[in-house]
Amino acid sequence: MNNAPILSGSRLTKRFGASTVLSDVNVAVSPGETLAITGPSGSGKSTLLHCLAGILRPDEGVVRLGAERVDTLSEGARTALRLQRMGFVFQFGQLLPELPAVENVALPLMLGGVPRREAVRRAAAWFPSLGLAGLELRRPGQLSGGQEQRVAIARALVAEPAVVFADEPTGALDSATGRQVVELLCGLAVRTGTALVVVTHDPDVAAACHRTVALRDGRVVRAEVPA
Amino acid sequence: MIGLALRLLRLGGRRAWASAGLVGAGAAVATTLLTIAVGALHGLDERESRTAWRAPAVAAADPVAQLRLRTDSAAGRSITQIDLVAPVATAAPPPGLPRMPAPGEVWVSPALAELLGTLPADELAARYPGPATGLLGEAGLQSPDELVAVIGRPAGDPVLTVPGNSDVAPVAGFDVPRPAGRDYAMTDVYRQLTIVAVALVVFPVAGLLGASARLSAARRSERLATLRLLGASARQVTVVAVAEVTAVAAVAAVVGVLLEWALSPLVAMIPLAGNGWFAADVRPGLLACLAIVAGVALLATASAVGGLRQVVVGPLGVVRRQRPQGARWLRLLGVAVALVVLLVVNSALQVVSVDAMGIVFVVAILAMFGSVALIGPLVVRVLGSRMARGAGSVPGLLAGRRLLDDPKGAFRPLAGLTLAVFVAGFLAPMTAVVAGTVTADPSMLRLTAPAGATGLEDAARARLVSIGIPASVDTVDDAREGVGLAVLPADPAQLDRARTALDGLVPGAVVQTGAEQEHEGAMLVEDLQRGALVVLVATFLVAATATGTAAAARVLDHRHTLRLLTLAGTPLVALDRARRAETVRPLFANGAIALVLGLACASPFAAAAKALEPSGLLLLAGVLVAGTALVLAATAASRPLLRSVTAPDREGSR
Numbered sequence: 003m004n005n006a007p008i009l010s011g012s013r014l015t016k017r018f019g020a021s022t023v024l025s026d027v028n029v030a031v032s033p034g035e036t037l038a039i040t041g042p043s044g045s046g047k048s049t050l051l052h053c054l055a056g057i058l059r060p061d062e063g064v065v066r067l068g069a070e071r072v073d074t075l076s077e078g079a080r081t082a083l084r085l086q087r088m089g090f091v092f093q094f095g096q097l098l099p100e101l102p103a104v105e106n107v108a109l110p111l112m113l114g115g116v117p118r119r120e121a122v123r124r125a126a127a128w129f130p131s132l133g134l135a136g137l138e139l140r141r142p143g144q145l146s147g148g149q150e151q152r153v154a155i156a157r158a159l160v161a162e163p164a165v166v167f168a169d170e171p172t173g174a175l176d177s178a179t180g181r182q183v184v185e186l187l188c189g190l191a192v193r194t195g196t197a198l199v200v201v202t203h204d205p206d207v208a209a210a211c212h213r214t215v216a217l218r219d220g221r222v223v224r225a226e227v228p229a
Numbered sequence: 230m231i232g233l234a235l236r237l238l239r240l241g242g243r244r245a246w247a248s249a250g251l252v253g254a255g256a257a258v259a260t261t262l263l264t265i266a267v268g269a270l271h272g273l274d275e276r277e278s279r280t281a282w283r284a285p286a287v288a289a290a291d292p293v294a295q296l297r298l299r300t301d302s303a304a305g306r307s308i309t310q311i312d313l314v315a316p317v318a319t320a321a322p323p324p325g326l327p328r329m330p331a332p333g334e335v336w337v338s339p340a341l342a343e344l345l346g347t348l349p350a351d352e353l354a355a356r357y358p359g360p361a362t363g364l365l366g367e368a369g370l371q372s373p374d375e376l377v378a379v380i381g382r383p384a385g386d387p388v389l390t391v392p393g394n395s396d397v398a399p400v401a402g403f404d405v406p407r408p409a410g411r412d413y414a415m416t417d418v419y420r421q422l423t424i425v426a427v428a429l430v431v432f433p434v435a436g437l438l439g440a441s442a443r444l445s446a447a448r449r450s451e452r453l454a455t456l457r458l459l460g461a462s463a464r465q466v467t468v469v470a471v472a473e474v475t476a477v478a479a480v481a482a483v484v485g486v487l488l489e490w491a492l493s494p495l496v497a498m499i500p501l502a503g504n505g506w507f508a509a510d511v512r513p514g515l516l517a518c519l520a521i522v523a524g525v526a527l528l529a530t531a532s533a534v535g536g537l538r539q540v541v542v543g544p545l546g547v548v549r550r551q552r553p554q555g556a557r558w559l560r561l562l563g564v565a566v567a568l569v570v571l572l573v574v575n576s577a578l579q580v581v582s583v584d585a586m587g588i589v590f591v592v593a594i595l596a597m598f599g600s601v602a603l604i605g606p607l608v609v610r611v612l613g614s615r616m617a618r619g620a621g622s623v624p625g626l627l628a629g630r631r632l633l634d635d636p637k638g639a640f641r642p643l644a645g646l647t648l649a650v651f652v653a654g655f656l657a658p659m660t661a662v663v664a665g666t667v668t669a670d671p672s673m674l675r676l677t678a679p680a681g682a683t684g685l686e687d688a689a690r691a692r693l694v695s696i697g698i699p700a701s702v703d704t705v706d707d708a709r710e711g712v713g714l715a716v717l718p719a720d721p722a723q724l725d726r727a728r729t730a731l732d733g734l735v736p737g738a739v740v741q742t743g744a745e746q747e748h749e750g751a752m753l754v755e756d757l758q759r760g761a762l763v764v765l766v767a768t769f770l771v772a773a774t775a776t777g778t779a780a781a782a783r784v785l786d787h788r789h790t791l792r793l794l795t796l797a798g799t800p801l802v803a804l805d806r807a808r809r810a811e812t813v814r815p816l817f818a819n820g821a822i823a824l825v826l827g828l829a830c831a832s833p834f835a836a837a838a839k840a841l842e843p844s845g846l847l848l849l850a851g852v853l854v855a856g857t858a859l860v861l862a863a864t865a866a867s868r869p870l871l872r873s874v875t876a877p878d879r880e881g882s883r
């Protein structure tokens with residue numbers, strides 16, 4: 003495993019009005035490494051993820067992707083950065099209902115300028131390895147929750163991002179399906195050398211990751227590497 | 230359940246209010262336009278009942294006066310002159326007069342009084358037996374700017390004795406409930422035309438109402454699913470969703486009517502038949518207003534129910550009901566039926582009377598609107614599948630898939646403009662046709678004396694010389710009844726002075742130019758053109774509102790998806806481009822079809838080729854360009870909404 007972090011946030015502080023949601027948080031992930039962010043509801047997990055992904059701008063602190071400073075970039079530049087270097091998996095409802103599964107996966111490539119035919123070909127190549135063979139032309143509404151999540155994983159990885167962010171990716175799934183999805187996600191991240199940041203409530207999910215950062219009231223209370 | 234619906238709306242926060250606001254704005258604009266259209270009909274009725282006394286019931290015996298109605302002209306405007314010969318002083322006077330005018334008295338409308346004040350006496354005032362006695366009240370006037378003179382004449386006045394003045398009639402009384410007379414054919418024409426205008430406006434308005442109500446009902450879907458999860462039955466859920474739309478539409482309809490009332494002084498300035506309106510005339514009565522509000526609420530309710538029927542609200546969410554694809558081509562059958570109707574109408578028009586013309590027109594318009602609405606989704610579907618197949622970019626792909634996914638839903642925002650284009654195609658050739666009909670001479674005065682009159686030419690010349698107006702005076706032989714005199718003043722600016730000098734040369738005879746004699750026809754032409762413009766502006770306004778409403782509602786509908794797309798790095802520009810592709814291309818395709826149908830619909834009345842004449846072409850092009858710009862602007866107006874919905878800094882991704 004490469005030890006130089008690909009993504010780091012140092013001394014991150016974020017306030018919403020008078021309330022401080024994150025204070026002085028430090029995190030880092032290396033390529034191929036998986037990091038779980040845990041903590042009770044409202045502890046600032048999603049806010050931290052949004053800061054790291056350049057969706058929110060921290061009030062203090064520095065976010066770096068590789069050597070590049072993310073937090074000082076303009077909105078447009080951060081959007082472009084997300085498209086080119088990051089992938090996302092959310093709890094549910096992230097697929098466009100009008101598009102067949104394979105076109106949903108091809109979307110980031112097409113947005114990045116890859117011609118449609120090529121994008122669809124590369125997207126389709128992900129389906130067998132995710133156990134989705136034969137479902138390429140299904141609409142999201144015709145997929146099960148677990149299948150939908152796997153399509154979302156394919157979409158997050160298809161453009162070969164440096165970091166994949168997942169916010170409660172198993173939140174809407176039963177525990178067996180959730181475990182399968184997480185194992186798949188972690189396995190693929192390690193195999194492709196992608197850094198993975200997972201926000202989760204679920205101790206099983208956290209256990210599947212290399213490291214865990216636990217938050218409480220916006221502070222890191224525990225950063226550990228499970229045995 | 231209804232209480233719950235209203236509570237949900239009240240507590241629903243900004244989103245609920247935003248969507249209620251969209252529906253409300255749409256319904257209010259629609260209602261205002263509808264009320265204006267109905268107001269025009271109401272105004273025509275009011276005008277007619279206020280002027281009915283000018284064509285009173287004929288007395289068998291003991292008349293209260295002899296009445297003669299004629300049209301005079303001054304300063305390029307028409308003056309209605311009513312001579313009351315041998316009025317019975319004790320009889321009930323015509324409406325607007327405090328008492329029966331005595332012989333020699335001249336009662337004038339306020340507008341005429343003003344004109345008398347501005348024109349030199351020898352151009353107008355000298356035509357009357359004396360200075361103005363008093364002002365006519367509103368009760369007897371068609372409109373505030375109408376020029377009217379009521380003149381009392383002694384018994385045996387020459388006005389009566391001029392042969393050929395068959396217009397003179399003994400009056401039984403001025404209390405005329407329904408107009409009964411020859412001069413009201415013009416009003417009938419106007420009424421029929423107004424009915425056509427109402428029909429042209431009403432369907433796009435209904436479309437706007439439908440679009441906003443349906444989208445709002447569908448937008449409620451998440452909340453409805455939660456209610457189902459809690460154990461509400463499908464019917465109860467429908468009631469909740471529909472009650473909200475109905476309540477909002479009803480309130481908006483009241484606002485729309487009030488808005489029309491507030492705007493009525495402005496609406497009243499749009500002239501019809503040469504004059505504006507009393508503001509009260511263009512405000513429909515209370516009963517009509519209630520009917521409008523009820524109709525709007527009902528229509529919104531029906532559309533909301535229709536919108537809900539397309540989805541299955543289950544406890545786990547809302548699923549769009551899949552429709553069998555093949556059935557859609559059946560729509561072409563509907564179009565064929567509509568064309569048959571058009572052919573029938575075409576032949577029916579040859580035989581029906583003026584009174585039924587409007588209704589026949591409306592049937593044709595209805596058929597064409599129907600076929601536009603039937604074809605639209607088909608066109609969207611074909612276009613969508615082509616776009617989805619051929620798209621190389623994300624916006625194109627997204628747009629294509631969306632069109633294909635729900636052609637009817639995608640057509641809805643465009644329906645208004647498509648209908649508006651149809652209306653434009655229908656009206657343009659008509660206005661071009663009527664524009665070509667007025668040819669009469671505007672500078673030569675004509676008057677007709679009874680057959681056998683002699684020395685007219687010399688007398689006329691003498692009168693003109695005495696006031697120093699050089700003019701050529703000729704006797705015209707081809708006058709149908711009597712001796713015609715044609716007077717051409719060397720200086721056109723002296724027209725009114727010459728006319729005033731000649732007034733009374735033949736007692737009671739009308740001294741007018743050819744153009745003035747055809748004034749009513751010219752007015753009708755002008756009204757048709759102005760009416761067409763008003764209808765076009767109204768339909769395009771409705772269309773733009775509908776498009777704006779639907780575009781905004783569509784953003785709200787897709788907000789979750791849009792948000793995730795932005796989070797994942799999709800530039801706002803790409804989303805916007807997809808939206809535009811989704812709108813503009815189907816719009817052009819449908820617009821082209823609607824234009825052809827509009828021209829086809831106009832063809833029974835006017836050769837469609839007339840639309841290609843400069844004036845028709847100009848109108849068409851202007852309307853299309855302005856309309857497209859308007860719709861694009863309306864779509865762009867929801868951009869801030871798109872931005873706020875996709876803004877990362879709001880509410881997290883929960």
Ligand SMILES: Nc1ncnc2c1ncn2[C@@H]1O[C@H](COP(=O)(O)OP(=O)(O)OP(=O)(O)O)[C@@H](O)[C@H]1O
Pocket residue numbers: 018023041042043044045046047048049050878879880881
């Ligand atoms: N846009 C915002 N404006 C104001 N407060 C916010 C905003 N977004 C989040 N918060 C607050 O910040 C705190 C942390 O929110 P965050 O979404 O990061 O929690 P979380 O740990 O992800 O919780 P959960 O596990 O429930 O998703 C919460 O108290 C929340 O109310």
Ligand SMILES: [Mg+2]
Pocket residue numbers: 047048049
């Ligand atoms: Mg969260």
